Amino acid sequence: MIEFVALPAVVLGMVGFVGAFGLMLFTPARPAIGMTRLVKGLILTVLAMLVVSSALLFMSEADMEDMLGPASEPYVASLEDNIDTLFPLLVLGIAFAALSAQQYEDVVRSTRAHGRTHDLMMDIVDSAPAGILFLGPHGEITFANDTAREVLDLVESPATSAIITPAWTVAGLDGAAPGALATLVHDQPYDGWPVTVRWPSGVEVGLRASGRPLHDARNQLGGVVVSFERPSLGG
Amino acid sequence: MEAAEIFRLVLVAVTLPFFVMLARRLRPEPGRNMLFAGVAVIYVSFVASVIEDVVAGDLFNMVQHASYGVAGVLGLIGVLSLRRALKGGGRS
Numbered sequence: 001m002i003e004f005v006a007l008p009a010v011v012l013g014m015v016g017f018v019g020a021f022g023l024m025l026f027t028p029a030r031p032a033i034g035m036t037r038l039v040k041g042l043i044l045t046v047l048a049m050l051v052v053s054s055a056l057l058f059m060s061e062a063d064m065e066d067m068l069g070p071a072s073e074p075y076v077a078s079l080e081d082n083i084d085t086l087f088p089l090l091v092l093g094i095a096f097a098a099l100s101a102q103q104y105e106d107v108v109r110s111t112r113a114h115g116r117t118h119d120l121m122m123d124i125v126d127s128a129p130a131g132i133l134f135l136g137p138h139g140e141i142t143f144a145n146d147t148a149r150e151v152l153d154l155v156e157s158p159a160t161s162a163i164i165t166p167a168w169t170v171a172g173l174d175g176a177a178p179g180a181l182a183t184l185v186h187d188q189p190y191d192g193w194p195v196t197v198r199w200p201s202g203v204e205v206g207l208r209a210s211g212r213p214l215h216d217a218r219n220q221l222g223g224v225v226v227s228f229e230r231p232s233l234g235g
Numbered sequence: 236m237e238a239a240e241i242f243r244l245v246l247v248a249v250t251l252p253f254f255v256m257l258a259r260r261l262r263p264e265p266g267r268n269m270l271f272a273g274v275a276v277i278y279v280s281f282v283a284s285v286i287e288d289v290v291a292g293d294l295f296n297m298v299q300h301a302s303y304g305v306a307g308v309l310g311l312i313g314v315l316s317l318r319r320a321l322k323g324g325g326r327s
Contacts, residue, residue, distance in 0.1 A: 005297050009304030016307025020314040027318045033264050035321060043270075047310065050277070054303050061300065081239040084281065088243070088250045091274050095257035102261060 034098035139182030171196035266316030273309035
């Protein structure tokens with residue numbers, strides 16, 4: 001009974017491996033599901049090894065080893081051993097390569113989604129009727145939307161993309177002495193603080209600023225988001 | 236029992252936990268489980284090739300050969316399913 005099962009089983013396996021190899025050869029790589037060219041190449045290598053391995057098993061079962069000549073015997077045995085030894089390593093390599101490709105695709109997809117969200121948020125912020133600024137811990141303007149740039153005459157340095165603060169000065173809160181925008185940096189939220197921006201020409205713009213502090217992971221003040229409505233001219 | 240067969244078994248025992256760990260983190264795709272089952276059946280043939288030298292030689296020799304047949308069929312079905320999914324362009 002055993003001999004009636006062994007030989008047909010090996011032939012069946014060989015046919016299956018040859019068929020799988022042929023199909024895989026003409027299967028397109030698709031990195032989105034982890035099927036990169038590397039993974040495909042490794043699967044093809046494993047299938048080719050299994051074709052050879054099952055062919056050698058078939059020859060051994062069918063007493064056909066003599067066909068290759070007596071001198072080939074040690075080479076055949078060595079080939080069989082090497083194929084079987086490489087198999088677990090290649091299978092591990094396939095799983096590792098497929099997982100790496102899958103994770104890389106996840107990162108790319110996530111980065112694209114993040115970029116789309118960022119672009120949308122920037123469009124929303126830029127088209128907002130209110131002026132929006134982000135001030136660093138020392139009052140430096142690190143971001144300004146279109147309305148804030150228009151109201152405060154802010155320009156971006158072409159070389160560094162940093163926002164250049166023009167020559168205006170800020171009259172302090174509640175009419176205090178003029179100072180920098182650092183007067184708006186506060187680690188507590190505030191609403192409707194009066195701020196007067198004065199240009200060297202004497203033009204003054206009165207703003208009512210609201211601020212929300214942002215803290216970093218160590219609970220240190222990382223900056224303040226300041227918003228103000230489009231002001232009426234004064235002075 | 237040959238030294239190469241023992242070495243192969245040790246290699247399978249060492250790599251199998253890592254393989255399972257990696258395979259579990261892969262998203263399920265059509266045909267992938269069939270291919271993994273094919274790998275498992277080949278490992279069964281490795282084990283049978285060692286056991287056949289110790290006990291029930293005929294039986295485990297048959298298991299070794301039958302494993303190749305089963306693995307070949309599983310491999311073919313797995314690649315067919317994978318190919319169909321890849322050509323279909325979707326994940327099922």
